[in-house]
Amino acid sequence: MRAVALGGGHGLHATLTALRRITRAVTAVVTVADDGGSSGRLRRELGLLxxxxxxxxxAAFAAEDGGRLWAEVFQHRFGGDGALAGHAVGNLLLAGLFEVLGDPVAALDEASGLMGISGRVLPMSPEPLEIEGEVSGLDSEDPDAIRRIRGQVAVASTPGQVHRITLHPAGRQERPPRGCAEAIEAVLEADVVFLGPGSWFTSVLPHVLVPDLHDALVRTTATKVVVLNLVPQPGETGGFSPERHLDVLFEHAPALRVDAVVADRDSVPDPASLRRAAERLGARACLGAVADPVVAGRHDPGALAQCMREALGLGGEHCG
Structure with missing residues (x-):
């Protein structure tokens, strides 16, 4: 079964970790709009993804393929207060491959071979992208006034309420972002496609705002599954109900239809409302106990994999 997972950050890590328990043929399609921390520094200084x-x-693939040392090294950040402080080893290695090979897809494929992993990692676009958000609650005199803020970090950390985002190449607001050709091909050839969980406005929704990637998501014959977050994210989705996440997805991609929505049963106060919201996207809701019982706010990989199986019609009675 050929699976594609779209997202970024810890949310995509959770999806990949669970998916590898179902199939080995997994492709990750990853957001490239980060402008903070180590990634932001490398992006600004070198002009790279x-x-x-x-x-x-x-790191998710390496941990599941038995390369736990590689996963740990890739995630390791340098300490101290010098030029390397805060940089992750994996970020520097990927930046070096980007510069030497000059082709981000070739560089990522080379990294897969270097780490000995069977999964493929692709960018959603071959160029760095920039997020702009329409946000209310930033004006004390007029709380309903909409202000535009720019950058992933600004959108993710805003004290206001995000209503909508747009996406464009960095410094090129006059044209839409280009999709990665290999990512588009992967979506079109997939048997299953997963979207989410993750930071809704900065890791999940950007994928449906790349026009040719959006078109591939609409056209693909793959079974499409949305995985919801366990809790709202302060700033981005503070106060959002689970069904509001789906409504926002529909507002940004009204042509998109999905087959199933996976959510944690204990994170859904009103299952009937979620089921109705899922039906508006053409989907059925699959609710199960998929939260990690030890680490708050994190999915349990085994339980999530079981619920994914049920959502795909592969058996199991973990979700309902």
Whole structure:
């Protein structure tokens, strides 16, 4: 079964970790709009794709393929207060491959071979992208006034309420972003496609705002599954219900239809409302106990894999 997972950061890490328990043929399609931390520094200084979310995908694959040392090294950050302080080893390695090979897809494929992993990691676009958000609640005199803020970090950490985002190449607002050809091909040839969990406005929704990637998601014959977050994210989705996440997805991609929505049963106060919201996307809701019982706010990989199986019609009674 050929699976594609779209997202970024810890959310994509969770999806990949669970998916590898179902199939070995997994491709990660990763957001490239990060402008903070180590990724932001490398992006600004070298003009490269921000490597942080790509690094997270590699770490997930390495941990599941038995390369736990590689996963740990890739995630290791240098300490101290020098030029390397805060940089992750994986970010620097990927940046070096980007510069030497000059082709981000070739560089990522080379990294897969170097780490001995069977999964493939692809960027959603071959160029760094920039997010702009329409946000209310930033004006004390007029709380309903909409302000535009720019950058992934600004959108993710805003104290206001995000209503909508747009996406464009960095410094090129006059044209839409280009999709990665290999990522588009992977979506079109997939048997199953997963979207989410993750930071909704900065890791999940950007994928449906790349026009040719959006078109591939609409056209693919793959079974499409949305995995919801366990809790709202302060700033981005503070106060959002699970069904509001789906409504926002529909507002940004009204032509998109999905087959199933996976959510944690204990994170859904009103299952009937979620089921109705899922039906508006053409989907059925699959609710199960998929939260990690030890680490708050994190999915349990085994339980999530079981619920994914049920959502795909592969058997199991973990979700309902």
């Amino acid at each position: 921000p490597p942080g979310d790509l690094r997270q995908a590699f």
